[in-house]
Amino acid sequence: MQPPYKTRVSELFNIDYPIIQAGMIWCSGWRLASAVSNAGGLGLIGSGSMYPDVLRQHIQKCKAATDKPFGVNIPLLYPSIEEHMQIILEEGVQVVFTSAGNPKTWTKQLKDAGIKVVHVTASTTFAKKAEDAGCDAIVAEGFEAGGHNGREETTTMVLIPMVADAVKIPVIAAGGIANGRGMMAALALGAEGVQVGSRFVATPESSAHDNFKNVVINTPEGGTMLSMKQLVPVRLVKNKFFTEIDEMEKRGAPIEEIFNHLGRARAKKECLRATLTRANWSLARLLPM
Amino acid sequence: MQPPYKTRVSELFNIDYPIIQAGMIWCSGWRLASAVSNAGGLGLIGSGSMYPDVLRQHIQKCKAATDKPFGVNIPLLYPSIEEHMQIILEEGVQVVFTSAGNPKTWTKQLKDAGIKVVHVTASTTFAKKAEDAGCDAIVAEGFEAGGHNGREETTTMVLIPMVADAVKIPVIAAGGIANGRGMMAALALGAEGVQVGSRFVATPESSAHDNFKNVVINTPEGGTMLSMKQLVPVRLVKNKFFTEIDEMEKRGAPIEEIFNHLGRARAKKECLRATLTRANWSLARLLPM
Numbered sequence: 013m014q015p016p017y018k019t020r021v022s023e024l025f026n027i028d029y030p031i032i033q034a035g036m037i038w039c040s041g042w043r044l045a046s047a048v049s050n051a052g053g054l055g056l057i058g059s060g061s062m063y064p065d066v067l068r069q070h071i072q073k074c075k076a077a078t079d080k081p082f083g084v085n086i087p088l089l090y091p092s093i094e095e096h097m098q099i100i101l102e103e104g105v106q107v108v109f110t111s112a113g114n115p116k117t118w119t120k121q122l123k124d125a126g127i128k129v130v131h132v133t134a135s136t137t138f139a140k141k142a143e144d145a146g147c148d149a150i151v152a153e154g155f156e157a158g159g160h161n162g163r164e165e166t167t168t169m170v171l172i173p174m175v176a177d178a179v180k181i182p183v184i185a186a187g188g189i190a191n192g193r194g195m196m197a198a199l200a201l202g203a204e205g206v207q208v209g210s211r212f213v214a215t216p217e218s219s220a221h222d223n224f225k226n227v228v229i230n231t232p233e234g235g236t237m238l239s240m241k242q243l244v245p246v247r248l249v250k251n252k253f254f255t256e257i258d259e260m261e262k263r264g265a266p267i268e269e270i271f272n273h274l275g276r277a278r279a280k281k282e283c284l285r286a287t288l289t290r291a292n293w294s295l296a297r298l299l300p301m
Numbered sequence: 302m303q304p305p306y307k308t309r310v311s312e313l314f315n316i317d318y319p320i321i322q323a324g325m326i327w328c329s330g331w332r333l334a335s336a337v338s339n340a341g342g343l344g345l346i347g348s349g350s351m352y353p354d355v356l357r358q359h360i361q362k363c364k365a366a367t368d369k370p371f372g373v374n375i376p377l378l379y380p381s382i383e384e385h386m387q388i389i390l391e392e393g394v395q396v397v398f399t400s401a402g403n404p405k406t407w408t409k410q411l412k413d414a415g416i417k418v419v420h421v422t423a424s425t426t427f428a429k430k431a432e433d434a435g436c437d438a439i440v441a442e443g444f445e446a447g448g449h450n451g452r453e454e455t456t457t458m459v460l461i462p463m464v465a466d467a468v469k470i471p472v473i474a475a476g477g478i479a480n481g482r483g484m485m486a487a488l489a490l491g492a493e494g495v496q497v498g499s500r501f502v503a504t505p506e507s508s509a510h511d512n513f514k515n516v517v518i519n520t521p522e523g524g525t526m527l528s529m530k531q532l533v534p535v536r537l538v539k540n541k542f543f544t545e546i547d548e549m550e551k552r553g554a555p556i557e558e559i560f561n562h563l564g565r566a567r568a569k570k571e572c573l574r575a576t577l578t579r580a581n582w583s584l585a586r587l588l589p590m
Contacts, residue, residue, distance in 0.1 A: 136522050155444070156456040164523030167445040167456040169477035169486065174522055188458035196489035197458065201482050233425050233463055234453030242551075262531075264553035 020182040021205030024128060024148055025081050025107060028052030030205030031195070032151075032184055033212045035085020035109060036159065037061030038283035039220045040212065042070040046077035047217040056109055060087045061280065064095040071103045081106055083128075088113020101125050112160070115145035123148075132186070134162025134171070136178045143179045150179060151207050154187030158210045161238055161245045169201065176202025220283050242267050243274070253278075309471040310494030313417060313437055314370050314396060317341030319494030320484070321440075321473055322501045324374020324398060325448065326350035327572035328509045329501065331359040335366035336506040344371045345398055350569065353384040360392045370395055372417075377402020390414050401449070404434035412437075421475070423451025423460070425467045432468045439468060440496050443476030447499045450527055450534045458490065465491025509572050531556050532563070542567075 021030040033040060033048040035058030045055030057074060059067045067084070074082050084105050086096055089112050097118060100108060108122055111132035122129045123146055131142035132151040142150045152175040154168030155161055168187040176183045185203035189195060190211040198206050212218060214225045231249055239248045239257050248254040260270050310319035322329065322337040324347035334344030346363060348356045356373070363371050373394050375385055378401050386407060389397060397411055400421035411418045412435055420431035421440040431439045441464040443457030444450055457476040465472045474492035478484060479500040487495050501507060503514045520538055528537040528546050537543040549559050 154456065154458065156459050162523075165526060166523055167443065167458065167477055169443065169457045169483060170445050171522075173480070173482050188456055191462070193462050193490050194458060197486035200485035200489050233460075234451075234455055237454060261551075262553055264551055 016199060019199075019204035021149060021184055024182065025054045025083075027054050027081060030184075032056065032109075032205060032207040034186065034207050034209035035059065035083075036209055036213060038280055039218045039224075040085075041219045042074035042077060043219065044212060044215065044217040045070075045082050046074045047215070048212065049074075049078045049080040049082040052080075054107065055082045056085045056107075057082070058085050059096055060085070060090060064092050064099055067096055068099045068103065071099065071105060075103075083107030083109055083130075085109040085111065087111050088115075088117060093118075097121070100127070109151065111151075115142040115147055119145045119147055130184065133175075135164055135166065136171075136174050139175045139179050139183075143181050147181060149182045149184055149205075150175070151184045151186050152203070153207075154185075155238065156247075157187035158213075158236075158247050161247060163241065163245055165238065168198070172198060172201035172203050224283050240270065240274070243270050305488060308488075308493035310438060310473055313471065314343045314372075316343050316370060319473075321345065321398075321494060321496040323475065323496050323498035324348065324372075325498055325502060327569055328507045328513075329374075330508045331363035331366060332508065333501060333504065333506040334359075334371050335363045336504070337501065338363075338367045338369040338371040341369075343396065345374045345396075346371070347374050348385055349374070349376045349379060353381050353388055356385060357388045357392065360388065360394060364392075372396030372398055372419075374398040374400065374421075376400050377404075377406060382407075386410070389416070398440065400440075404431040404436055408434045408436055419473065422464075424453055424455065425460075425463050428464045428468050428472075432470050436470060438471045438473055438494075439464070440473045440475050441492070442496075443474075444527065445536075446476035447502075447525075447536050450536060452530065452534055454527065457487070461487060461490035461492050513572050529559065529563070532559050 017029050019030045029052045031053035033053060033055045035056040037058050037060045040056060040058040042057060045057045048055035057070050084100060086108060088110050090096060107128045109130045109132060110118060115131040119129045128148045130149045130151060131147045132153055133139045133142055134153050139150045139152060152171050154171050155165045156167060168185055172185045182204040184205040184207050185198035186207035189198055189206045189208055195206045210228050213220050214228045227249055236247050236249050238245050239254055240246050256273060257270060306318050308319045318341045320342035322342060322344045324345040326347050326349045329345060329347040331346060334346045337344035346359050373389060375397060377399050379385060396417045398419045398421060399407060404420040408418045417437045419438045419440060420436045421442055422428045422431055423442050428439045428441060441460050443460050444454045445456060457474055461474045471493040473494040473496050474487035475496035478487055478495045478497055484495045499517050502509050503517045516538055525536050525538050527534050528543055529535050546559060
């Protein structure tokens with residue numbers, strides 16, 4: 013059976029397949045984003061690990077590498093958010109995915125500039141807020157997603173039908189989707205597109221270190237767990253660092269101790285060198301990739 | 302589009318729709334099981350809350366109430382397991398779903414008696430073990446399922462494709478499925494049937510108290526959470542009891558303290574009277590319903 017590739021999501025972005033490559037720090041620069049867009053999906057530059065001038069370079073390189081639509085993912089709590097948005101507007105980016113913040117803050121300004129705006133949420137409540145803020149679509153991200161997650165632990169299977177019922181704008185499903193079966197399931201649940209992350213980490217065009225790519229490929233079923241729930245929930249590979257954090261949480265360690273153990277720039281080190289955890293942009297030191 | 306109702310699961314049980322009503326303590330007696338079987342699905346008597354003589358009564362009443370196939374769910378760690386199995390054989394039950402134990406222990410004996418045997422699992426590893434033990438099918442239950450869950454927290458969306466690839470016998474998906482969209486999604490993921498629990502709790506034929514049914518209906522998105530992970534992971538409604546357990550776990554309370562706070566017969570009280578938590582058969586005092 014031919015999947016229904018033509019949906020409101022594919023029409024919104026003018027793409028062949030309603031498949032979005034998630035913006036992921038240290039992994040999704042212009043190479044990955046342009047490759048996905050050239051293949052008929054929507055590539056996203058993950059700006060959360062980029063200084064403003066680095067973001068500008070990636071946008072310019074992406075424009076040179078594809079004449080297809082692409083977008084930029086911007087975590088709204090990014091410290092240089094004003095500069096990032098200015099670059100988005102100056103460079104004529106057509107699509108922005110926002111996350112980790114209030115969609116009211118920036119959506120109108122971006123929409124007034126003719127930009128298509130999508131907000132990432134993990135609950136029906138925030139999906140409605142994104143719709144009210146004027147977003148063109150929302151990403152509904154389930155508990156099983158990589159990176160940061162909502163505290164409510166609502167899974168993709170449960171979340172998508174509720175969000176699809178609650179909003180009129182199209183829903184892009186995320187979390188646990190890595191192939192055609194997952195995409196078909198998401199469409200059956202009421203989504204009109206999918207956002208895929210980890211699967212795209214493990215591609216030649218991803219800027220992650222090969223060690224990190226191999227961890228993504230080789231981590232077995234049950235090999236990740238949502239952790240650091242008191243600090244900021246994030247899905248970790250079960251390795252030495254995870255075990256240390258898990259032991260701290262089980263003995264009720266104070267949040268400062270967990271924060272100190274996390275340290276700085278861990279996500280960068282791990283994506284680019286040491287392969288310890290999954291992306292953790294909000295706590296990582298922001299350095300050019 | 303007409304869903305593919307005819308699958309190896311519907312053929313295995315000779316039912317019209319590959320929809321299984323989960324065996325649930327204090328909720329699924331002969332009334333619910335026979336109603337589901339009469340409607341074209343497969344009803345299961347949940348034996349985990351029944352003394353042996355009560356189970357025999359429920360089987361006999363179910364046989365009187367339907368001439369369609371029905372089954373019995375048996376948790377293998379049930380203390381009177383030998384008596385339960387003897388009754389199954391004596392009463393000519395055609396289908397047995399086993400859970401919470403090693404499928405090797407009973408499958409051969411049941412199969413030799415012509416009984417169809419299905420084992421409930423939460424991982425690919427145990428799904429394979431169930432296949433090796435000679436089971437006719439397996440239930441693969443995701444993290445979002447009610448009642449007890451696996452420790453690995455693998456969601457339905459992630460678990461089903463992996464299990465479907467790993468075993469040759471048909472896979473029944475469970476966890477977060479409550480309507481046609483969830484069923485279609487499960488089939489897209491590679492399952493050939495679905496097992497539905499909570500949705501059947503909230504039916505007139507369910508033996509749960511109306512208060513408990515109303516909690517199942519009215520609990521909002523994000524209103525349950527997997528808890529008691531050190532003791533035996535179980536999905537709880539976020540109420541006073543959940544908060545107490547959650548606080549104990551966050552401060553690293555010893556397992557004995559959590560066990561004592563849980564107390565005895567809580568699941569029975571809650572399903573039949575007080576509506577505090579979700580079914581918790583393995584720790585509940587086993588009394589006739």
